[in-house]
Amino acid sequence: MSATIIRNGRIVDPANNRDESGDLLIVDGKIVDVSQLSTISSELDEIDGSNLVVCPGLIDIHVHLREPGFGHKETIASGARAAAAGGFSTIVCMPNTSPAADNPATIAWIKDRATETACVNVLPTGAISKNIAGEELASIGSLGRAGVVAITDDGHCVQNHELMRRAVEYARMVDLPVLDHCQDYNLVGNGVVHEGYWSTLLGLPGWPAAGEEAIVMRNILLAGLCDHHIHCQHISAAGSVRLIREARNRGVKISGEVCPHHIALTDEAIQNFDTNYKMNPPLRSKEDVNAILEGIADGTLSILCSDHAPHAGFEKEVEFDQAPFGIVGLETELGLFIDLLVHKHRKVDIKRLIGMYTVEPAKLLKLNAGTLSIGAPADVTLIDPDLEWTVRVDQFQSESRNSPFDQWKLKGRAVRTIVNGKTVWKL
Numbered sequence: 001m002s003a004t005i006i007r008n009g010r011i012v013d014p015a016n017n018r019d020e021s022g023d024l025l026i027v028d029g030k031i032v033d034v035s036q037l038s039t040i041s042s043e044l045d046e047i048d049g050s051n052l053v054v055c056p057g058l059i060d061i062h063v064h065l066r067e068p069g070f071g072h073k074e075t076i077a078s079g080a081r082a083a084a085a086g087g088f089s090t091i092v093c094m095p096n097t098s099p100a101a102d103n104p105a106t107i108a109w110i111k112d113r114a115t116e117t118a119c120v121n122v123l124p125t126g127a128i129s130k131n132i133a134g135e136e137l138a139s140i141g142s143l144g145r146a147g148v149v150a151i152t153d154d155g156h157c158v159q160n161h162e163l164m165r166r167a168v169e170y171a172r173m174v175d176l177p178v179l180d181h182c183q184d185y186n187l188v189g190n191g192v193v194h195e196g197y198w199s200t201l202l203g204l205p206g207w208p209a210a211g212e213e214a215i216v217m218r219n220i221l222l223a224g225l226c227d228h229h230i231h232c233q234h235i236s237a238a239g240s241v242r243l244i245r246e247a248r249n250r251g252v253k254i255s256g257e258v259c260p261h262h263i264a265l266t267d268e269a270i271q272n273f274d275t276n277y278k279m280n281p282p283l284r285s286k287e288d289v290n291a292i293l294e295g296i297a298d299g300t301l302s303i304l305c306s307d308h309a310p311h312a313g314f315e316k317e318v319e320f321d322q323a324p325f326g327i328v329g330l331e332t333e334l335g336l337f338i339d340l341l342v343h344k345h346r347k348v349d350i351k352r353l354i355g356m357y358t359v360e361p362a363k364l365l366k367l368n369a370g371t372l373s374i375g376a377p378a379d380v381t382l383i384d385p386d387l388e389w390t391v392r393v394d395q396f397q398s399e400s401r402n403s404p405f406d407q408w409k410l411k412g413r414a415v416r417t418i419v420n421g422k423t424v425w426k427l
């Protein structure tokens with residue numbers, strides 16, 4: 001028997017609408033009622049939770065681990081270490097590996113590799129289309145049986161609406177959530193930055209907000225037509241927030257997620273041509289940032305995530321329009337969101353923020369996670385919401401360093417991550 005007690009913490013468990021000070025008891029990897037303490041016969045590990053938030057282990061539903069195929073950017077092991085250091089006990093990895101995760105054998109490989117090497121829970125997604133090419137459906141039923149938690153072509157977007165309709169219908173039959181990277185290829189063309197003032201001034205090809213909004217609209221129509229949930233990934237544009245809000249008010253099964261860079265930065269940041277500001281979808285205008293903040297405040301956008309996208313230095317150190325899209329995010333996202341959403345803009349309180357990282361993603365993907373209910377797996381994150389710290393990319397656990405937030409001063413950080421009752425990271 002192994003037993004741990006976290007004493008005098010502020011226990012925040014949005015799944016059970018709980019926010020109170022108290023102790024949390026863990027026995028053999030499960031949450032146990034604290035009244036059972038007197039029955040513990042073995043030695044008890046004690047953790048001081050005073051001045052800390054004790055919450056369900058955080059879940060990031062949008063992470064790119066680069067195995068198989070691109071281990072020089074990130075491995076499942078290093079990505080999991082980065083997740084633990086960011087306060088995450090569960091991460092959901094995207095299928096754009098090499099080979100793509102569009103078949104049961106690759107899913108089995110990822111799951112085995114995660115079991116052998118990862119210090120946090122790694123849950124794979126499967127591709128919507130074969131080789132993420134958007135032309136022929138992957139075998140969605142077999143992917144479901146292989147244990148994927150959702151399907152997505154993230155990094156790419158199925159352009160053929162009829163093919164996407166069939167994907168959503170199959171997904172409904174096998175009860176799999178659909179996640180979508182919203183990008184209309186014809187509208188976006190070779191765009192690399194938000195189409196607006198700065199793209200014009202700098203002479204860089206523009207990626208118009210309408211390129212995202214058109215596919216968000218498509219997904220709203222298909223969610224209604226197929227009566228199945230579609231979750232829109234990394235929402236960046238004001239128009240997308242309006243569309244999702246209106247559709248949700250009508251009861252359409254649609255949702256959206258937010259990455260920290262889309263509220264921490266605007267397209268003004270691209271003027272130095274630093275490729276660490278190049279992401280897909282791109283950084284947008286102040287108006288878009290404000291609309292996303294309002295969408296978070298009123299619940300239109302219900303999930304927070306990183307879109308953790310590691311790339312090696314030599315890959316990013318090229319001309320702006322040649323560089324790959326994306327930044328690492330696992331080790332900075334919680335600090336950025338607490339700093340910006342709770343402290344600076346006061347859009348949500350810490351309890352709602354934790355809900356957007358626990359009960360909301362668990363509900364979307366039907367995970368046995370994201371709660372401190374009695375009997376639940378003892379995945380727990382300890383957060384100091386007032387801790388002031390400085391981001392240092394040279395101290396990242398990730399294999400990659402492509403972050404625009406080096407040297408940023410943030411307030412709020414995870415100080416310990418527990419997975420199945422075991423501490424996997426501690427500040």
Ligand SMILES: [Zn+2]
Nearest residue numbers: 154155181233
């Ligand atoms: Zn994407």
